[in-house]
Amino acid sequence: MAEPEEQRRVRVLRAYRAVLASRARSQASHRASFRMDLVGAVLVGLIEFTEIWVLYSATDQIGGFTLAQIMLVFGLSDLAFSLADLVAGHCDNLPVYVRAGTLDVFFLRPQPLLAQLMTSDLSLRRIGRCLVGATSLTVGLVLNDIDWSVGTVGLLLLALVCGFVIFTAQFVTAAGLQFFLINGSEMTNAFVYGGRYAATQPAVVWPRALLVVFGVIFPVAFAAYLPVSTLLDMPGPLGLPTWLGWCAPVAALWAVTVAGLCWRWGLRHYRGAGG
Amino acid sequence: MRQLPSPSRNPYWRFLVAGFRGQSAYPLATLAGLVANATFGLLKGGIMGAAVESSGGELAGYSAATMAAFVWLGQGMLGSVNFWGGSDLQTRIKSGDVAVDFLRPVSVQAANVLTDVGKGLFALLPRGLPSVVIGVLVSSMALPPDAAAYGLGLLSLLIGITVSHATVYAVATSGFWLVETRGISVLYMAVSGFFAGLFTPIYLFPDWLLTLALLTPFPSMMQFPIDVISGQVTGAGAAQHLGVQLVWLAVVLAVGHLTTRAGRRRLEVQGG
Amino acid sequence: MxxxxxxxxxxxxxxxxxxxxxxxxxxxxxxxxxxxxxxxxxxxxxxxxxxxxxxxxxxxxxxxxxxxxxxxxxxxxxxxxxxxxxxxxxxxxxxxxxxxxxxxxxxxxxxxxxxxxxxxxxxxxxxxxxxxxxxxxxxxxxxxxxxxxxxxxxxxxxxxxxxxxxxxxxxxxxxxxxxxxxxxxxxxxxxxxxxxxxxxxxxxxxxxxxxxxxxxxxxxxxxxxxxxxxxxxxxxxTVGARRELVVDLATATGDLVDLDGAEHVRSESDGLRQRLAFDPQRTTAARVLAAVSERAEVLDLSITEPDIEDVVREIYRATRR
Structure with a gap:
């Protein structure tokens, strides 16, 4: 007997909400350690900002960006990454899920596996990181001379959403690849955390090889650097047009496609069909 | 005349070797670490190189070549020092297994620190050397000017690795008194790399921050060895670096020794 | 279905x-x-x-x-x-x-x-x-x-x-x-x-x-x-999935062979403990025990179930022939 689609969706949402609410409750119940993690996350974020501050204070500008300008790039990318980390950061623990048999259990439940993996945890302590990014972004917006309009606001929102999607996709890509790299999962750190680091920098300073890696394959340049360049009306790298920042949705779509393929490929390998 | 025991009968030597050998079991993990390490190195090299360039080719005493050396030597050391703050001791205190360690007729501190130093030294082969080779290939990084610099540099490196693990050990002994030490690890993780010169040379810091950094053992773990190996400091300067490193080594070892003794007494009183 | x-x-x-x-x-x-x-x-x-x-x-x-x-x-x-x-x-x-x-x-x-x-x-x-x-x-x-x-x-x-x-x-x-x-x-x-x-x-x-x-x-x-x-x-x-009756006897006794429905497996401690195998499809533990009691005084007893590993091994042996 077919269940109405609407009703089915409500039930599934209820299931996810139940899991996530329980995760949140269980984290909040270990209050002392939760607070410590929260403070720790803020601290790590602050230190990372301090590095940028030290570097850009020691010199006038790097790659055409002043401290005030780079605060926009840092803030936007760090906020997007932290939000993605909140939602999908546990995905790159896939080998742990495999070893503990949690993944096999996911197969026994009537929800899509990726949805189960993503909703299996929610690290609220990572909220701390969002604060640092949001603050840097806000200060950057105040310090810079920005020509406010519907377009600027739209560009910022678009960049934030696309950045979030791009980084989430990196986590899923990492999870898919880790089916093959159970002992070598650190390899995916290169583009997940390396990507985060890269996204806080002006792409013009990257070595050529990395322009392809982080501009195209794992398109984190579209998470903050390119939209901010558009926002500040600065020319893109390699003589690329200023409006390139508006292409963030294309990059996000590409990242999602790559993530979907990697995840399916990894899953096929796990089930023994592809390998 | 008393015969010297062969090194293989010396437990501390065995700890060092065990740590060294334990790391060789996962070649894929090593390769993975190298890929991540090299990616970060390229990114760091890019931004630091651009910073030097925009300052007219000289920034806080660094040229393009010495800055590249700073970046790649730092990447090479990353697998050998501990900037994340967790350790075996921490887990063993938490699980209570440390009580068993105290029953052995060897120093718990020496056993832990030596095993970790062994691991750190091993990491120099698959992670340290390749990082430096990549650095030489992709950049014009400065290399030690003469044999003396190599010798002093390696010595400074060895002390640096030891300071790092001895400090992490001392920090972990706080677990004898605290129920939850994760917060301490997080704090350590946030601060240690920053003050050690993992991201930017500490000489880029404003004066007050530099002074603060020099009051901690962290520069002895990475910044000073890099200075000595890359020839950024030579002669008396290098000797001074080594002297400071040795002082910090003595300090953190002494602290670790005292906290271990006190922690042991506390375990005995509370019945483990 | x-x-x-x-x-x-x-x-x-x-x-x-x-x-x-x-x-x-x-x-x-x-x-x-x-x-x-x-x-x-x-x-x-x-x-x-x-x-x-x-x-x-x-x-x-x-x-x-x-x-x-x-x-x-x-x-x-x-x-x-x-x-x-x-x-x-x-x-x-x-x-x-x-x-x-x-x-x-x-x-x-x-x-x-x-x-x-x-x-x-x-x-x-x-x-x-x-x-x-x-x-x-x-x-x-x-x-x-x-x-x-x-x-x-x-x-x-x-x-x-x-x-x-x-x-x-x-x-x-x-x-x-x-x-x-x-x-x-x-x-x-x-x-x-x-x-x-x-x-x-x-x-x-x-x-x-x-x-x-x-x-x-x-x-x-x-x-x-x-x-x-x-x-x-x-x-x-197929495999004669037998159970074993282990009896502890009051006095050292000779091997309990020729019991009705049970087979002597081995004796320990000079016959103070003896192991007898029987097929639960053909007889019961009570009947075997009764037969033993006619010959010796039983102090204690236990019944062990066949180990599944043994059963499996027997099956393997039977089918691989």
Whole structure:
């Protein structure tokens, strides 16, 4: 007997909400350690900002960006990454899920596996990181001379959403690849955390090889650097047009496609069909 | 005349070797670490190189070549020092297994620190050397000017690795008194790399921050060895670096020794 | 209706490259052209030595593993293409991997699973209450799963697999590590469950007691092939699944040979302890004991059940000939 689609969706949402609410409750119940993690996350974020501050204070500008300008790039990318980390950061623990048999259990439940993996945890302590990014972004917006309009606001929102999607996709890509790299999962750190680091920098300073890696394959340049360049009306790298920042949705779509393929490929390998 | 025991009968030597050998079991993990390490190195090299360039080719005493050396030597050391703050001791205190360690007729501190130093030294082969080779290939990084610099540099490196693990050990002994030490690890993780010169040379810091950094053992773990190996400091300067490193080594070892003794007494009183 | 139907089911694992010879990969046939059909309402014990292919078969039945060749349907569905539909209709208990949320109270896990399986709130209440009552879980419903004893956890796992009233319940080593009482309680529950709801059972086990009390059909797998398919009686006839009566006697006695219906296995301590094997299909322990008592005074006795490993070994020996 077919269940109405609407009703089915409500039930599934209820299931996810139940899991996530329980995760949140269980984290909040270990209050002392939760607070410590929260403070720790803020601290790590602050230190990372301090590095940028030290570097850009020691010199006038790097790659055409002043401290005030780079605060926009840092803030936007760090906020997007932290939000993605909140939602999908546990995905790159896939080998742990495999070893503990949690993944096999996911197969026994009537929800899509990726949805189960993503909703299996929610690290609220990572909220701390969002604060640092949001603050840097806000200060950057105040310090810079920005020509406010519907377009600027739209560009910022678009960049934030696309950045979030791009980084989430990196986590899923990492999870898919880790089916093959159970002992070598650190390899995916290169583009997940390396990507985060890269996204806080002006792409013009990257070595050529990395322009392809982080501009195209794992398109984190579209998470903050390119939209901010558009926002500040600065020319893109390699003589690329200023409006390139508006292409963030294309990059996000590409990242999602790559993530979907990697995840399916990894899953096929796990089930023994592809390998 | 008393015969010297062969090194293989010396437990501390065995700890060092065990740590060294334990790391060789996962070649894929090593390769993975190298890929991540090299990616970060390229990114760091890019931004630091651009910073030097925009300052007219000289920034806080660094040229393009010495800055590249700073970046790649730092990447090479990353697998050998501990900037994340967790350790075996921490887990063993938490699980209570440390009580068993105290029953052995060897120093718990020496056993832990030596095993970790062994691991750190091993990491120099698959992670340290390749990082430096990549650095030489992709950049014009400065290399030690003469044999003396190599010798002093390696010595400074060895002390640096030891300071790092001895400090992490001392920090972990706080677990004898605290129920939850994760917060301490997080704090350590946030601060240690920053003050050690993992991201930017500490000489880029404003004066007050530099002074603060020099009051901690962290520069002895990475910044000073890099200075000595890359020839950024030579002669008396290098000797001074080594002297400071040795002082910090003595300090953190002494602290670790005292906290271990006190922690042991506390375990005995509370019945483990 | 066939609840499980497998035809020519085969699974080959290609291992990692050899350490010495990088070009050669080890090849291991875990399941080898297995034909299998299980009818609705049956209770099937799936036994075999470690590595005989039991877990691999189950993983293919539930859609975790892709068969190398052959076909399988579970409750009429294709386990890979229709995994999600299948998950709504079967329940699985892996003895070694938990369905439950480690750091949450048991009750919470049941509630989440009910939502996952789309039970209505009212249905969730009645079904949970029913299972909690039958498995006597009231006292630890508020306890986090990580604090449960193994027996308690296993009851919770079984509940987790049954909340959505599956037609087929697959149990992988459900009684492993449990004490006698917990085993007993779980078996009784499964028997009731099957009687009242007509649930089909498929279980792998190392415990002959599970097989004897729960299963009316037994499949023995050997190197990925079916070595035996039949009833417990049939199994006993094939391998002579005998029990052993161990008697401690008051005085040293000569070997108790020529007893009616029992065979002397060996004596220990100059005949103070003797082991006698008998076939429970032909005689009873009481009759054997009576026969022994005619010859010597019995101080103590125990009956050992045949080890499933022995039964399996016997089957293997019989079929490989």
């Amino acid at each position: 066939n609840v499980i139907k497998a035809e020519g089911l085969t699974r080959v694992f290609t291992g990692r490259p050899d350490r010495k010879n990088r070009l050669r990969r080890s090849r291991h046939v875990a399941v080898d052209h297995l034909d299998l059909s299980v009818e609705a309402g049956e209770s099937v014990g799936y036994i075999g030595a470690n590595g005989a292919g039991k877990s691999t078969t189950i993983k293919m039945l539930v859609g975790i593993l892709v068969p190398t060749s052959g076909a399988v349907t579970t409750v009429g569905l294709h386990p890979l293409k229709q995994r999600r539909a299948l998950a709504r209709r079967i329940g699985v208990v892996f003895g070694q991997r938990s369905q439950l949320w480690w750091d949450l109270p048991v009750r919470e896990s049941f509630s989440i699973l009910s939502a996952i399986h789309g039970l209505s709130a009212a249905d969730e209440r009645t079904r949970t209450a029913e299972l909690v009552d039958m498995l006597e879980m009231g006292e630890f419903l508020a306890t986090p799963v990580r604090q449960l004893s193994l027996g308690q956890r296993m009851r919770a796992e079984v509940t987790a697999a049954l909340l959505h009233r599956p037609e087929l319940l697959i149990l992988d080593e459900p009684t492993i590590g449990l004490d006698v009482l917990s085993k007993q309680r779980l078996r009784e529950f499964l028997v009731t469950q099957r009687r009242e709801h007509g649930t089909t059972l498929l279980l792998t086990t190392h415990d002959m007691g599970d097989v004897e009390r729960l299963c009316d059909r037994i499949l023995v797998v050997d190197h990925g092939r079916l070595a035996f398919d039949g009833t417990l009686d049939g199994l006993a006839r």
